[in-house]
Amino acid sequence: MTRPTYFHPVAHLVRKEFLQVFRDPALLRMVLLLPVVQLFVFGYAANTDLKNVRLSVLDESRSRESRRLVEAFYQSGVFIPGPAPSRPDDIERLLTEGKAEIGIRIPAGYARDLAEGKQAIVGVLVDGVNSSSAGRAQGYAEQILLREAVRGSAGPVEGRARIEGETRFYYNPELRSRHYMVPGIVVLIITIISSMLTGAAVVRERETGTLEQLLVSPLSPAQLIAGKTIPFAILAFADLAFATTIAVLWFRIPLEGSVLLLAFVALLFLLVTLGGGLLASTVSATQQQAMFTLWFFLVFGILLSGFFYPIENMPRAIRYLTYVNPLRYMMSMVRGIFLRGAALPDVWPDLWKLSLIGIAMFSLAVFRFRKRVR
Amino acid sequence: MSARGAPIRVEGLRKSYGEMPALDGVSLEVGKGEMIGLIGPDGAGKTTLMRILCGLLVPEGGSAKVMGFDCAREERRVKEHLGYMPQRFSLYPDLTVAENIRFFADLFGVGAAERKTREERLMEFSGLGPFRKRRAGHLSGGMKQKLALSCTLIHTPEVLVLDEPTTGVDVVSRAEFWEILDGLAREGIALLVSTPYMDEAARFSRIVLLHRGRVIAEGSPAEVARGSRRKLLQIRGPDTVRAWRLLREEGPRGIEALRFGDRVHVAHETDEEDSSVRRALAGLDVSIVCVSPGIEDAFIALMGGKETGTA
Known part of the structure; x- marks a missing residue:
């Protein structure tokens, strides 16, 4: 009887796993297309920059000044012309029907009031359904009005012109949401790929009964776990490299920090996702169950990671909840490495917490897995 | 028989699932070159007994030994000597016949040269040769069982445990399958085979009747019939x-x-x-x-x- 070496059986399991992934069109699609689709969907469509806001103007002044004001709106790059209202009531109707996001009413006396240095009142109506974009649209509109007021007025307008504040943003100077989103998507991709594939692969072995065949082979439980996680760690790294390449070359996201640090952080993060996949497999009898279990936790993890909504804006209780969310630390580190050029000491506060969670999760998964197979 | 005793030796084995006793003091032995039939209806405890032999379940009492190694405590040694074929078809349906055989050979540490000769032999006696490149999921029921047996045999175990290998297999394939098993017994392998089919009892040199976790009769099929x-x-x-x-x-x-x-x-x-x-x-x-x-x-x-x- 040839005694198997410690390493070889794991290598054979890994080889077999790749054979299966590359033979299964559904899995292959997930590995190859998921990064591309996610990057492009989130990178383009889910852009939170304010653009193409439809503006409906009721110009009752019909003056040179009023035309200049409207022109200023369109030149801002934020607003585009919406349907023209003919009566004041029309503005409200257009907003209600969703044909415009913002409406302004320039009263008949606008040019005269400006010339006389009096307060000119311009009515602004904003569709507030999407509160965050409404707030920003309103902010833009006010800025434009103020600027025009200063330019057109003979005297000071309520003295506000002089206290124009100047805000400057660091690291993401144009506050481009894409710069903020894309590194986050890179995190999502490796999270989904590694946890889902691991969970599915283990449960699939159980479904086909082959898990039992592996258990009656001389494989030790540790070798079995290694054989079922290493392939998906490799695939996650391949996707990380792939997604990072797209992010840098296509989306022109700056990668200020070290690629090596990014890889190292990802390696520790994989403890969390591979452990999560294994854990899901121990509570699921079918692949669907495993997928649903994982999605349930992934949705919470993503929502509370700061991917979409800043953690600082969350209610206190929920903010505390994010402290145990490994995705939160990963998001913050990867964004830091990409945009700020964060080095090891900078990410350390996040890194040790992530490592702690990762080690705890993976140990729990291994413990449960060993118990379940015996 | 070596000093280690019979290839399979089970004594006073007990195991229960909650309140339900699945095995209630079962003892049996399978000698070298013997093919023993484990016969009983569903729920008699056949599968439980086999899973304990493979180290998949831990018994509550009694002992089970394969080639002298304790199935609960020395499971890794046991696994080297034992081939187990579960009731359900348990191979990778998306891998081909050859890939499945190769994977199990690798898993058991069978070297490449050795694997080649064994694979040739297995292909020959199972008649799977022409289907080498076919995916396991696309084989017929009888072919699947032969492939499963081939994968079980690739590491030349001295003990074979087969759980209802002929269930769901057509009559012709069943006859062929039994001939293969007879051949294995002649080569000196100890086989424990379960079946719910009474008419297959005559195939065995010795049968053990299991019912509600107990051995209710044991002997040659004729003896059991007469000696009842x-x-x-x-x-x-x-x-x-x-x-x-x-x-x-x-x-x-x-x-x-x-x-x-x-x-x-x-x-x-x-x-x-x-x-x-x-x-x-x-x-x-x-x-x-x-x-x-x-x-x-x-x-x-x-x-x-x-x-x-x-x-």
Whole structure:
């Protein structure tokens, strides 16, 4: 009887796993297309920059000044012309029907009031359904009005012109949401790929009964776990490299920090996702169950990671909840490495917490897995 | 036999699932080159016994040894000597015949050169050669079982444990499969094979009848049939159904009345029981004759009653 070496059986399991992934069109699609689709969907469509806001103007002044004001709106790059209202009531109707996001009413006396240095009142109506974009649209509109007021007025307008504040943003100077989103998507991709594939692969072995065949082979439980996680760690790294390449070359996201640090952080993060996949497999009898279990936790993890909504804006209780969310630390580190050029000491506060969670999760998964197979 | 004793040695094995005892003190031995049939209806404990032998389950009492190694404590040594084929087809359906065989060879540390010669032999005796490149999921039932057996044999185990290998396999493939197993026994492999099919009992040199976690009979198929302590009364006639009901509801103790279509078989042990049955049925329009039990009758009589659906 040839005694198997410690390493070889794991290598054979890994080889077999790749054979299966590359033979299964559904899995292959997930590995190859998921990064591309996610990057492009989130990178383009889910852009939170304010653009193409439809503006409906009721110009009752019909003056040179009023035309200049409207022109200023369109030149801002934020607003585009919406349907023209003919009566004041029309503005409200257009907003209600969703044909415009913002409406302004320039009263008949606008040019005269400006010339006389009096307060000119311009009515602004904003569709507030999407509160965050409404707030920003309103902010833009006010800025434009103020600027025009200063330019057109003979005297000071309520003295506000002089206290124009100047805000400057660091690291993401144009506050481009894409710069903020894309590194986050890179995190999502490796999270989904590694946890889902691991969970599915283990449960699939159980479904086909082959898990039992592996258990009656001389494989030790540790070798079995290694054989079922290493392939998906490799695939996650391949996707990380792939997604990072797209992010840098296509989306022109700056990668200020070290690629090596990014890889190292990802390696520790994989403890969390591979452990999560294994854990899901121990509570699921079918692949669907495993997928649903994982999605349930992934949705919470993503929502509370700061991917979409800043953690600082969350209610206190929920903010505390994010402290145990490994995705939160990963998001913050990867964004830091990409945009700020964060080095090891900078990410350390996040890194040790992530490592702690990762080690705890993976140990729990291994413990449960060993118990379940015996 | 070596000093280690029989290749399979099970003594007083106990295992229960919650309240339900699955194995209640089972002992048996399988010698080198022997093919033992483990026969019993579903739920008799066949699979539990086999899973304990493979180290997949830990017994609550008693001991199970394969090639002298304890199945609970020295499972890794046991696995090197044992090949297990579960009831369900358990190979990778998306891998080809050759890939499945290669994977299991690799897993058991079979070297490349050795694997080649063994693979050739397995292909030859299983007739799988032409299907090498076919995916396992696309094989017929009989072919799947042969492939599963080939994967089980790739590391040349000395002990084979096969759980209902012929269930769901067509008659021709079943006959072929048994010939293969006979050949393996002649080569000196110890085989423990379970089956719910009574007509397959004759295939074995020795059978062990398992019922509700206990061995209720053991011996050659003929011995089991003959040596059953019980005798059979065959009851036929217009009042057969009434006779059957009467015997079940208020018949003498210690007897078992089973219906087979238009007949009722009553298993009993003593002459007194014989006459008490006849007394109980006096007045009914039935003929009562004493028959010598066939293998099937013996099994059913021994198993006694209600769970004989697989007969």
